[in-house]
Amino acid sequence: MEVEVKNVEGLNFLGKADSGHWVVMDGPSEYGGTEGGSKPMELVLIALGGCTGMDVVSLLDKMKVNYDDLKIEVSASREEDHPKIFTEIQIKYKIWGNVPEEKVKKAINKSQEKYCSVSEILQNSAEVNYDYEIIEE
Structure with missing residues (x-):
């Protein structure tokens, strides 16, 4: 690359x-x-959301899970002093629809533990936590 x-x-x-x-x-x-x-550090968090989002969508599609919408919210804390790296990152997955929770959880866990290279890189310097919310309509 x-x-x-x-x-x-x-x-x-x-x-x-x-x-x-x-x-x-x-x-x-x-x-x-x-x-x-x-800003460049904003793009890092955008890349994280995009990376894990693409994983989750691909995995849910393979599991034949239909959903109405998916949104990933990412927030982070940074060091006070330069180089002001991220110290803690929180990822919140929001998925709309009548979806099986176990499959959503499986897709998210696989993304975070195996597939998302951006998350893997960031975990070397920051604590990365994630949770999810299923919103049934």
Whole structure:
């Protein structure tokens, strides 16, 4: 995998990986940014949510579980001092529909314990916790 990151102006950067899609990054205005894009550490949490979300969707599809919607909420605490790494990350899976709880739990556990590479990387420096909520309509 290779990425390219280009400085646009100030703290505004564009990043592109092998997929060819550009991502806009920027810093906070207090440090000279324009707030014109996501901050890099925000993108790490977005990547975590996307990684585990894709796993869960794939696993539920293989288990032939029908659901109406899925949302992943990720929150994190960071160190006060630089490099301000994440110290604790909480992942909340919300799934809507009449779904079997044991299959939802199995899919989430497999993602976190086996498949999600972003989660595995982050677990080396932060405590990663997760839970889920099934919302029947």
